[in-house]
Amino acid sequence: MRSQHAVPQLRAVAPPRTLRTLRTPLTVLLVLVMAAFAVLQAPPAHAAVNTAITVDGNSPGRIFDGVGAISGGGGNSRLLADYPEPQRGQILDYLFKPGYGAALQIFKVEIGGDTNSTDGAEPSHEHTRGTVDCGTGYEWWLMEQAKARNPAVKLYGLAWGAPGWIGNGNFWSQDMIDYLIAWMGCATQHGLKIDYLGGWNERGYNKAWYENLHATLAAKGYGSTKIVGADSDWSVAGDIRGDAAFAASVDIVGAHYPCGYMSAMTSCSTTSDALATGKQLWASENGSEDYNTGGAPIARAINRGYLDAKFSAFINWPLAAALYQNLPYNTDGMLTATQPWSGTYSVGKSTWATAHTTQFTQPGWQYLDSGSGYLGGDRANGSYVSYKSPGKTAWSTVLETLDATAAQTVSLKTAGGLPGGTVHVWSSDFASGRQSDYLVHTADLTPVNGAYQLTLQPGRVYSVTTTTGQGAGTAASPTRGLLALPYSDDFQSTRKGGEARYLADMNGSFEGAACGAGRTGTCVRQMATTTPITWDDGSDPYATLGDLSWSDYTVSADAMLEQAGAVQLMGRVGTQKGFAPGSINAYYLELTNTGAWSILRNSAAGAVTTLASGTVAAPGTGSWHRLALTFAGRTITATIDGTKAGSVTDDSYGSGQVGIGTAGYVAAQFDNLSVTPGSPAALSGTYTLVNRNSGKALDAAKQGTADGTPIIQWTRNGGGNQQWKITPAPGGYYTVTGVASGKALDVPGAAKVAGTQLDLWTSNGGANQQWLIVPSGGGYYTLEGRDSGQLADVSGASTADEAPVVQWPANGGGNQQWQLVPVS
Incomplete structure (x- = not known):
């Protein structure tokens, strides 16, 4: 394997869950045009700023409830259970183990209902009335694994659908309440305490039903379980304010995507009614972001959710992309784990964005309003949020400069009985594609004239803390491979x-x-x-x-x-x-x-x-x-x-x-x-690769032959830079070598970020130079990178000469399909 080298990158934008479609060529083209327009309209670089922060133990602030993730909304964790050891344990450690990875503090799971809820269906514990089976599915096992790694993790159950016998098709029925009580009983059988329970995911609310659920939980011995309403939008807050009985039945107000859907999450919103309820406010589902490019939005939202809207919890959808790659949202989550037969997985930037809060705070800590804000008073510079532990024994400040364009300094002072002395600084560079640049212990600081001085570089997340025990896991994934036949x-x-x-x-x-x-x-x-x-x-x-x-x-x-x-x-x-x-x-x-x-x-x-x-x-x-x-x-x-x-x-x-x-x-x-x-025809020989969507050829730009030459599409011209020798490689893969250059089609630096432009590089046998060439129908093929599992894709489904050829998750588009035309 070679070292990293520079490569043009496009920001990957995953397909939205609210639009009932995969990424279409037109959608992507519009996204890219909008992104280009945003760059052209971007404000000039901000001058370096200095920010004075007082972390005051006597400051007011809400209680922090935690950062978590969701297993559910349809089968996105399905393949985890089939992973072999030690990889399965490594993946679970990256998700739940304190001081290792995401260290999730809230774990929200789907209460299965035998119905598809995005990426598959999760089984019911009661397929037919009165027959309860507490052994169905994998969520019980997954909750047990989370608790084994972190006994303090909070558990949260929510239904997306339900068996048809319930209420003769009416979710808001006594049958559904009884169904949830049976699920709670199953949790008890598994030795699990459910801390939070919701109603019906993104389907509004029924006041009388919530009141009945609240009363039934108390009557059945589950009075300590808090009810979240309504896992939809903020409209529930108005009825909470106007109806005392309803208000008493809802403990937490949870809304979905209050920091923007499929966005950079630069700002978050709530309503005056929600703030006036006096209840804890949660982003009870947010995210829907690629495991790498979603890291920066998650880091912004965790901080800015409190600054803008007083959220005390952020819960990411989903936990992991442990699903087949023909399904939507197949790269969303903290990490990807799509091949249990090979044991391969990839830990994303989203894991480390989460870790910068979860490894430095705990539920029950308090936000410190005096130590929270926007750097230099301008959200474009970044944000900071401070927390203290009960008893004022420890404190942490999390800062992000993800939109900053210049270095800046902060001066932190403690007050109100918080400890001084040495503090520890951890940093992640979100512009980097190297795992070694995330959650790095960079320095220890001691106060000078009562203040800690810290220089912040742009594009980063920092945690400043008096606590210890943090770290970035070092377990590494094996290489991707095929599920062999027979x-x-x-x-x-x-x-x-x-x-x-x-x-x-x-x-x-x-x-x-x-x-x-x-x-x-x-x-x-x-x-x-x-x-x-x-x-x-x-x-x-x-x-x-x-x-x-x-x-x-x-x-x-x-x-x-x-x-x-x-x-x-x-x-x-x-x-x-x-x-x-x-x-x-x-x-x-x-x-x-x-x-x-x-x-x-x-x-x-x-x-x-x-x-x-x-x-x-x-x-x-x-x-x-x-x-x-x-x-x-x-x-x-x-x-x-x-x-x-x-x-x-x-x-x-x-x-x-x-x-x-x-x-x-x-x-x-x-x-x-x-x-x-069967006996498929073996591929071997020299070909021109013609894109199905554009009719143009896979081309080494400007007839380049040097390492790092970018790959584009160009009108067919018969040149050697459009001729590619396909040669079998181990494990059913192929190398694709430029005839003119003698160099391999390559993913630069073995990057796994969607949108990375392909290039030429001296052949080295690396997995980032091996391609799975698969018939897609109609005489066309896809080229799937062994290392990333993503396809060779004409960016934005462009039909123009010089459009970059990038790696992108599979979506069935013609811009990911190539005709192999033999060169005579």
Whole structure:
């Protein structure tokens, strides 16, 4: 591996969760134009300023409740449970262990409801009325892991959806309160105390329901659990002020995205009603940011949430991007962990932005208003917030200069009984892509004439503290790798109520259960038999598994219907559109209980096309049948019980995962899943790589041959700088070498930041020079960097000459697809 070298970078902007779409070429182009306009309109550099700060132990200020993150809003933590040791433990340490990484102080989890709530579905503890199973899902395990690392972490439960039997489809019902009480009982069985409980995520509130929930919690022995209302917007505050009974039933006012949605979070807002309630105010969900580029916004919001709006807690969505990369928001969180089979993970700047507060304070500390403000009185210079511990035994000040353009100085004085003496300074350089530049113990300071003098550099976060015990974890991730074929699972190691290895629910609930219809052992059963109370767009139940690079293969499984309906076997499963789990690129073999079968093609636009259909002897219910789909280039063949049912030719999708599902919410079982490889054509030779969206070639800029030459697109001209030799590399990857330069297509400095422009560099065998070349359909391919897991992408879906080619998370766009045209 080589050392870092300079590279032009674009700020990655993840797709918003409120827009029900992935990043489209037009959206990205608009974002880039707006960003360019903002740069042109940027104010001139600010002169260096000096700020005097008094950290006064007698200052007024609210009580600090903590900084946390959310596992939920749909399956974003799903793959963590399947990670091998020691990597799984390392990831959990980076999230929860004090003095190591994010050191999260609040852990908010989804109360599963068998329904998709962004990146998948989480299983219910009560699929049918009265049958409670406290072993379902992975959130109990994850809460236990958090508590094992930090017994002081506060736990918070919130529902996004619920099983359809509840209130005959009415969330605001007594059934739902009883459902939450059953969940609280499960928590007790797991030895967990739930500190906070919410209502219905982003769906408003019902005053009478909250009052009933408050009374029921007290009556059932959970009176110490505080209720957060309403996990939506600030409108709840007006009713809290105007209704004494409602006010008594809500302990904390929590709003979502009060620091801006998908923004730099330079300012935060509340309302006069919210401030007048006298209750603690929380940003109970904020974030939705890339794990790296989201670091600076998070650092701003933690400080500015208090300065602008008196927030006492900031909770980031989500905890981690531990999900498949064909799903939306696949880089959002504290870190990424997308390949349990390889054990690879990547810790992001968001972790260290969080650590600058969580490692230097604790819930129960007090904000010090006199020691909090904007540097030089101007938010463009940055901000600072001070805290004291109970008993005035310790204090910390967190400062950020993320928007500053020049160095500045601060002078800190203590008063009001706070300790003086030596203080410790920790710093993170958010302009850097090196892990070694985050949470660095830079200096110890002693007061001179009663004040500590500190020079602040721009683009950084600092923590000044009397406390000790901080640190940045040093565990390192292994390299990314493919999930090898053949792959099989007989589900015998799947626990009751658990999800099979690598199998991720997208809708419904596929759990380990005793096999039926005379079969012994464990099978996977679809448990949700009524349409849930949904949070987002609904779909039929299904679950997916595997490597997105799988291309030519046969997927097969045993299936058994318990009710009239249909079972589905899926293949070449690719991109999902936004919040719409029913809109996904995939092929299906569907078999009904009456014997009707069909080969279907779905799309990210939600268009389902029947490619072939027919009938076989009716399988009925309660009997097992073997389904198989074979993909060989453009040919797709369906087999039922070993007999060919039909075959079609279609090249819409060239690769993708496998999956199982049902048509409608019916009970069905699956067993003996198998994926066996075909014989895809090997890639080797010299090619021009032509972008699907623009029709232009992958090009070494200005016919450059030197290390660091940027990669762009340019009109095809037959030049050697547009010719690339593709050579197999270990592990199923390839190197892509410029013919004119003899140098490798390379991600500079092995950067993982989305938007990093690709370049040429002397071949060195590094993972940042290895590419997974995967058919995407229609004769096109994607190039996925082994080190980052991101795709070669024409920035902003531009069609112009000289547009930079960058790495960017997969989104299914034509600007990420390349035709390999052989050079004769």
